[in-house]
Each structure stands twice: as structure tokens, then as C-alpha cells.
Amino acid sequence: MTDTTSNTPVADRARESELSPFGRFFKATELDIRMLGMVGALLIIWVGIHILSGGLFLTPRNLWNLSVQTSSVAIMATGMVLVIVMRNIDLSVGSVEGVIGMVMGVAQAEFLIRVIGFQLGNPWIWVIALAAGVALGLMIGALQGFIIAYLEVPAFIVTLGGLLIWRGMAWLMTSGRTVAPLDATFQLMGGGPRGSIGATASWIVGILACVAVALMLLNGRSQRKRFKFPLRPVWAESLLGVVACAAILGAVWIANSYPWPIGIVRQYAQRNGITIPEGGLFIAHGIAIPVLIAVAVGIVMTFITRRTRFGRYVFAIGGNPEASELAGINTRWVTMKVFMIMGVLAAISAAIASARLNAATNALGTLDELLVIAAAVIGGTSLAGGSGTVLGAMLGALLMQSLQSGMVLLGIDSPLQSVVVGAVLVVAVWLDTVYRKRV
Secondary structure (H helix, E strand, O other), X not given: OOOOHHHOHHHHHHHHHOOOHHHHHHHXXXXXXXXXXXXXXXXXXXXXXXXXXXXXXXXXXXXXXXXXXXXXXXXXXXXXXXXXXXXXXXXXXXXXXXXXXXHHHHHHHHHHHHHOOOOOOOOHHHHHHHHHHHHHHHHHHHHHHHHHHOOOOOHHHHHHHXXXXXXXXXXXXXXXXXXXXXXXXXXXXXXXXXXXXXXXXXXXXXXXXXXXXXXXXXXXXXXXXXXXXXXXXXXXXXXXXXXXXXXXXXXXXXXXXXXXOHHHHHHHHHHHOOOOOOOOOOXXXXXXXXXXXXXXXXXXXXXXXXXXXXXXXXXXHHXXXXXXXXXXXXXXXXXXXXXXXXXXXXXXXXXXXXXHHOOEOOOOOOXXXXXXXXXXXXXXXXXXXXXXOHHHHHXXXXXXXXXXXXXXXXXXXXXXXXXXXXXXXXXXXXXXXXXXXXX
């Protein structure tokens, strides 16, 4: 006899009553336990380094700089999610970042001024340089993607070759010279006092983000009702909204608590005829422009992975390549497009990193491929393919950069820093394997 009672609301309530309070909480809020665990690990790392560094880590100055340092790695990590989800790897992202940074630097400091005849400060200099960098990133991604998808050379070999080729090309362009300075407007993408939006604009951005969170929760609830999906309790959705808004406004408050350096404040006051009071003039940095760029990239990449046909194809191919091809998905073209996206993201990261240095150097992007891959894997992207999240990768990038920044504050030598980063990556993959076996 078939038991039909197991699908009744009474049976559902009975099963729910058997759960522990934590189990009922996680079921109601639908929180990802792995993501929550990573946030917990991040907080433990922050507090631990803060104590060991004598109170230097959890300060507005260090957290603001940490957000800027994380931006370029986080941007590339969002693309690495797609690459790894499709059971590929890209070892060349650091070298691609380096050669694109060098191209943009040479375009600004030498080609457009000395060859084309542009005057310093011309508003088209940074536009042309950035467009050239993005175009080059797209072409490099297309070339590597074509070789992988259509010539069927393994991604590991193609991108390992790319790691060597593009790093060598960056050196050959200038024979190892550092190219500087860069266009003043271009430098805004690197952060700093001028590369931030200030206190008022930061609060406006924070409030708008909170409104967006509320609208997303309301829209999600209406969509669940429309398609007759189970609804989360009102208290659970309210809690999620409050926590998200608290995190957003807390981040804005921290960014606004970091003031401009005294020397820059004095220059600003002299230029604008402002009298500095006895207690000093407090001008907040606010949110840095590279952080806003990283957030925007994260939103776009999340939309691509969750809301587009292309995103569904990527995860389908990663889950079962053979079945996807039999289902009519052009797996080769999708693979090529993924590497093209990766190239564009590397170009954006190159712009941020070189703008922050105000120079294009041959060391730009060195070992960034390690940080990017580690960020994606630590963020929950499975090397077996088929699963991963953009938000997880960005949190992974923050965790990796926190470790690196913390070790610098603690005075740990660079070789030992590499040992720690490598060990964290191995442990993250091991934990992912254990988790998937249990699931």
C-alpha cells in the first residue's frame, strides 16, 4: 500500500518539529551554511589578526585599504567561477592582467602623447587607453578560448602557455621599464582621496542599496506566490533584510570614518580658500571607486549566471558536458565566450591595479592567478564543475586578501605568506571534497 500522508502539510509540520532550533532557523531563512561558515571564518581571521597586530587591523584606514586591494582580485574571481564551473582552469589571468596594464600604460604615457600628439589632460586619453585594454583582453580571451574549445587543447596547457607568453610580452614592450605617470582621470579608478565618492554620496549609495535589497525580497516573495513555491516566514525575510542593510550601512560608516591625510587636506583647503579649524578639517574618503566597480561587476556577473540562458548553459555543461551537447547546446561557443569574459575582467582589474600604482610595471599581476583561483575555490566553486557562486568567490577574494594584508601587518616574510596561501587553498579543496561526499 502506498503511503500518501508523507506529502501532507501535517507531515511537513511533523518533520519540521523534529528539527533542532538551528535546523528550523536555517530552513526558514534558506541560508547557505557553507557561505555562513565562510563569513564566520572571515570574522575569526579579522579578530585574530586584529589582536595579534595590536589593534591595527580592524581600523577604518586598514579596512578601507583592504577593500581597495581586494577589488581587482574579486573582479577576476567572478570570471574564474564560470571557468572552473565548466571544468576548466585559467592560469594566465595574472599575466594577462600584466600585459594589458602595460598596454594601457604605454598608450597613456607614451603613444597617445608622443606619437599621436595628444596634450596632457586630454579627456580622451583615459577613454582610449581603457578601450584598448578591454579590446585586448577580449581578443586574448577569444584566442585562448578558441584553442581550448575548437582545437581541443586542454585549458591547463593553453593557459599555462599564456602565463609565460603574456608575461614575456609585457616585458618585451618596454624592455622591463616602468611606465609612469598615468592620466589623472584614469588614476581615479585606483582609489585614493580623489578616487572616492565622499561621505554624502556614499550614504546615498548605501540607502539606495538598502532599498534595492527590500525590493528584491518583495519581488522574490511575489514570484514565489505566482509560481506557488513555498514562502519563507515573514520574520525570516525581515531578518535577512535587516542584516543585509546593517552590513551595507556599516560598510558605508567605516568608509566615511577614514579621513583624508593631513597634507592633502591642507592642499585642498588652500585651493578652495577654506580655513582649517583648530581641531583639524575632517574630510571623509567615502566608498572607493574601485570598490564600486567591483560591486557593479559582481551584480552583472550574478545576473548573467542566474538569470540568462548563457549562465544556465555554463552550469549545465559543467554538470554534464556530454548531455549538454546532446541537448543541443553549442558547448564550444559557450566555452569560448567564458574565456572572452575572463579576458575582459582581467582588463578591468589591470586598469584598477595600474591606476592604484599610478604606473604600469612588469610585476603587475604576478601570482594573482593563485589568489583568483583560491578565491573561487574557497568561495565554494567546485573543481569537479557544475556549482559555484559569484558572491562566494568575492567573499573568498576578501578572505585571501585579508590573510595577505594581515600577514604584512604582522611582519611575516613573503615566502612564508606564499606557504600560508598555498596551505589555505589545499585545505579549502579538501573541505569541499568532504562536504560533497556528505551531501
